[in-house]
Amino acid sequence: MPISINGIEAPLPNDPRVSLLDYLREHLQLSGTKKGCNQGACGACTVLVDGDRILSCLALAIQYEGRSITTVEGLGVDGALHPLQRAFIEHDGFQCGYCTPGQICSAVGMAQEARRGVPSHVTTDLSSETITLSHDELRERMSGNLCRCGAYNGIVAAITEVYVTEGVE
């Protein structure tokens, strides 16, 4: 069974050592997903698997046979930017831009988790079925994505605009 990348089926690598990150970047030339630390500490390599955010650097590509992967290249539709991509530009959600694809993929997955009621470290009421993305909730839920330029204020503003103010699903 192949693997689906942004809706297109691709053959799996023969060598089981190939990480999902290297597979995307080196085998498929999808260089939007970035290699930061390559050890699960920075979040730059975040992609979506069947809608859930994961770290592609710690994933062996072969483990994801038959699954559906979405990278930053697959978020926009017909050449139009994803609402988060537009909001990141408007709110200066980056400086150098290296962490940005990971931040955006992570935020897409984060919004889904909040809608499903998955609690976070700062969630006060564990019985709550839905999560309101307050400033604290959003910061905590995005803590796996580091930005060494320190564009966090713009990042939080962009995500807030899309998922709180505009209520994008």
Add this chain to the structure above:
Amino acid sequence: MTPFTYSRAADVADAIRQGIEPRSRYLGGGTNLVDLMRETIEQPRALIDVTGLSGAITERDEGSLLIGAAATNTAVAGHRAVRARYPMLARAIVAGASAQIRNMATVGGNILQRTRCTYFYDDDGSSCNKRAPGRGCDAIEGFNRIHAILGTSSACVATHPSDMCVALAALGAIVHLSSAQGERTLPLTDLHRLPEDHPEIETVLEPGELITAVELPALPFATRSTYRKVRDRSSYAFALVSVAAALELDGGVIRNARLALGGVATKPWRAWKAEEALKGKPASAESFRKAAEAELIGAKPLRDNGFKIELAKRTIVAVLGELTGESA
């Protein structure tokens, strides 16, 4: 990475049949094992992917909760019964790692993750008895601010890094195991070994033995439970000290208590002495402090981590205070 073969286990029987092979390893989410393989600290010849085995979370008639070992950390923390009946477990899980890692990491893999001792990871320059048995431990005389004060030996002072396991220890979780010899169960607190003279042997698992599930016994008073983690930054960092606690109160008297510590010990540390000291005592800061003293009396500080003794005591007092309704 050293070359290896990869296969997917069709079921438990298939997994343990393949797991008999020497130097094979079961693969969960890979969040620790893949990293260790990249560093060549782990060099398995065969990976057996067990993420397709049961990750079901089932409420059973006698009141227990059975969690398949392939359940992701996110699935457990988000499960309605876990949040309602075992809040300390949901809180412990979401205190650990990042959301991306919790989406990948399995329950079985979390239990068997290895220490983040910097000397264990420093394959090029450091001696470590876990990596190379008998070579010595550079942490004991080195930078050991993050290391253990309980359960240590002259061979190893590395902490067990899991948050989830601290809650499992406090809840009296039972681990279900399967191997070619059959099935057995063990309390989680008996699964991990103290380092003693053989820190490279971290659990009592037999070669090829597989964790298939974790069972949370019925514990009605665990609805009054929580987990607090003290760390160097407010998110996405390992614990300096953590406390999982549950209290059963009868008026102002403690009828029953569950307490476990993380970040301070070589294995998930059930605080049996503190629990015993709490039973039958008034739910007061004085009782809490005495219980904390009883547990930490055997703590052995190293050069840089002596602060953990007082920090652990204060965190225990604060968490028990929180559970009795005082804010701290």
